[in-house]
Amino acid sequence: MRVDDLPEIRQLSLFRSMSEASFADLMKAAYLQNFPAQVDLLNEGDNADFLFFVVEGCVELYANANGREGVLALVRPVGSFILAAILEDSVYLMSARTSEKSRILMIPAQNVRDAFESDDRFARSIVLELSGYFRAVVKEYKDLRLRTGVERLANRLLKYHQAQGAPGFVELPCDKKILASILGMTPENLSRAFGTLKPYGVDVVGKKVVLGDLESLSVLAKPNPLIDDPAT
Amino acid sequence: MRVDDLPEIRQLSLFRSMSEASFADLMKAAYLQNFPAQVDLLNEGDNADFLFFVVEGCVELYANANGREGVLALVRPVGSFILAAILEDSVYLMSARTSEKSRILMIPAQNVRDAFESDDRFARSIVLELSGYFRAVVKEYKDLRLRTGVERLANRLLKYHQAQGAPGFVELPCDKKILASILGMTPENLSRAFGTLKPYGVDVVGKKVVLGDLESLSVLAKPNPLIDDPAT
DNA sequence: TTCCCCAATTGATAAATATCAAGAAGATTT
């Protein structure tokens, strides 16, 4: 399937300042494909052949080591993944699978590297994209390193709450099983962590979580913009 | 103190392909300073005013949250830190302190951003530098997420062993207290982890660690280039 | 050298997290 017209891609900060010609070249080489849920898009260790964008749906980035597996991030429209591997012309450090029916844009790695070499504006956009990625991972690292599971959950709820317009409740963006893995815990412990947060006004009803006492939840969570604010 | 002559800086991949003029401008604005051990160079949350290079000595990058502190990395000559914060014109996500007497090169943030805008080669070098940083943090994250403390220690020992030319023993690059924090554990647990590794041929004599049975140590560690190989 | 401070170790205990097992609740298929 070829790329007909994807204005939302052109509007990404990565491509917005790119020359018309370079962008056209990239899109000419690109593939737009629909995948069902639970399809592996790439495996860690594979050579980085494509740069990926989630146009619709949702993709899990995950990794395996020492007999364990963990989800590192969810990518939602319109987000890219594994840019760094492409630029280093190296292997993927993470695996990726669709977590629901998804529409994925794939740009061959060599075309991306060519555009990086030839288009100065694009090269600079990539710098800002990578800086953002880097800082996001540092935040994830600090979250995992310096907080307990209950604290991570509490902060995550507060973060979702902000992102959803602070209506007093939170709509979980995925199954609790996935959420648990993103938070670096088992599903069992996520259930228990929700239980621990009950005295802090947290009530779970399916995928909806009511935050009845933001004050005391924040006291427990100790939210920190240097970890929890995506914009910082 | 002004920068007289620092060929090792010019030779960094970040600067190697930069124009003579841009590099001269940067160095004219830069400061080269000597610090004793245990001096705070910057604090997380501060505005990113300088890009730093360790010319001699050693710097710890660390962070605080929820009443806990952790060392995220050691930077040794000639390494840079907090490039991403400079480019985003944002705040530092990590704090930095000298862990020994050190010579530090500091380049004002605005000069770095100016050079990034004006020098196309420099902009591309930054991309590769950031890609490397990003992948390094992802590896750290996977290490912490998917391995127990004993496994992290075992793999770290094997990594140092490789880096030091595989002489059958390892010279620890820092105090055990710092090493413990880098590995994401307490000093007490590091001691016990060394004890756990004794049956696998690991014998500690001060800062020297003899690896007497690489075979069985590797079986326990399950080293993985997608985490442990700095070059991947 | 002697003293002193701090790193390092060891033991006892507590907290956090994972694992195993079983049942309950939802969702999907037939």
Place this chain on the structure above:
DNA sequence: AAATCTTCTTGATATTTATCAATTGGGGAA
């Protein structure tokens, strides 16, 4: 609607990790 499958929850237990306390030991300062 019934059957089936998976997620989610809860309990019991084990592992991992942290904390508190008490020494021990090594490196620098006077």
